[in-house]
Amino acid sequence: MKIKLCVLFGGKSVEHEVSVISALQAIAALDAEKYDVIPVYITKENEFYTSCECSCIEEYKDIPALLKKSTRCVFLNTGGKVELLRYPLKKFGSSVISVIDVAFPIVHGTNVEDGTLQGYLKTLGLPFVGCDVTASAVGMDKYVMKTVLKENGVPVLDCLRFYETDMNDLPAVLEKCAQVIGYPVIVKPVNLGSSVGISVAHDAQELKTSLTDAFRFASQVLCEKAITNLTEINCAVLGDTEKAEASECEQPARSDEILSYKDKYVSGGGGKKGAKTGGSKGMASLARKIPADISPERREEIRSLAVKAFQALGCNGVSRIDFMIDGDTDTVYLNEINTIPGSLSFYLWEPLGVHYKELLDRMIELALKRRRQEESITFSFDTNILNVDRSFGGSKGSKLKA
Secondary structure, three states: OOEEEEEEEEOOOOOHHHHHHHHHHHHHHOOOOOEEEEEEEEOOOOOEEEOHHHHOHHHHHOHHHHHHHOEEEEEEEEOOEEEEEEOOOOOOOOOEEEEEOEEEEOOOOOOOOOOHHHHHHHHHOOOEOOOOHHHHHHHHOHHHHHHHHHHOOOOOOOEEEEEHHHHHHHHHHHHHHHHHOOOOEEEEEOOOOOOOOOEEEOOHHHHHHHHHHHOOOOOEEEEEEOOOOEEEEEEEEEEOOOOEEEEEEEEEOOOOOOOOHHHHHOOOOOOOOOOOOOOOOHHHHOOEEOOOOOOHHHHHHHHHHHHHHHHHOOOOEEEEEEEEEEOOOOEEEEEEEEOOOHHHHHHHOHHHOOOHHHHHHHHHHHHHHHHHHHHOOOOOOOOOHHHOOOOOOOOOOOOOOO
């Protein structure tokens, strides 16, 4: 019997469109003999829709038209199983679209990748692919991530964190950055990916502009020293806290001081249009060197650090770890982790003989393994505490009306 696999994508995120590309790539690669795939598109208003057309990239040129062809839906846990129901419910007959065995969230950015969607799926009792709530949240928050990794001996750059209210005393912020970090300084929203809102400032005026831009996308911003003699190396990791392995390393090309959103998703070269995915190949289209132009010793150092970071953060499934090499000091720093990377970083596994279909299978197997482990844990126990004749305060005899 096929596994009923619900692929969720989109959502209220600045990386909404990138999520659509990544998800449709995966849907096209999934083994049709193993999985009955139900695509669920999450609009920017957080409404769920499903249809066969949701699997076709061409349909997203006119999203209002796509939604008219699709069925709005909701999830419901009933009788120990999770059903996908049409919404509004039918007055007569069944509203069940499908029973769901496993969810596969392929989402990027705030409000979806940061543990929000994972928490919803966990509350439903629906096993899902990828990092759990905690790892997702920590991986998205660059400041918290750095704190955890430093505690576990993974090298990261020191940084300053500012809240939006700190901008009320902008001269103090500028002075602190100049004294503690010095120029050039790189400014980042604390919880975004895909290089959104990231820029480099070379003086106080540019820093003011960079901070203003970054606060458009987040309520917290990081400032850290910008490495001028920089080589960027990325490496993916597959597994869980018990066993994990590293992919091949890549060296992405960039057109400026930082790898921009345009470098990642717009400029990298198109390739052939697939029957289902078409158009952009997302992160798979980025201009890059695979394997990276680094020594065998440096390659193993980065791959080892990637696994160490992945397991220190409690990750599951596939994550991509982005590193920086400071050419002036020959030092490696971990830059960030992407708990649901663009294109699921399938292109980093193919050089090691792991094709996309197998990669997806292994991610789903890890989700089912985690479910089996969770089922062996006791989350509740019988108690008569509510039957004890005692007062806990409050109004005596107050009632809740249905």
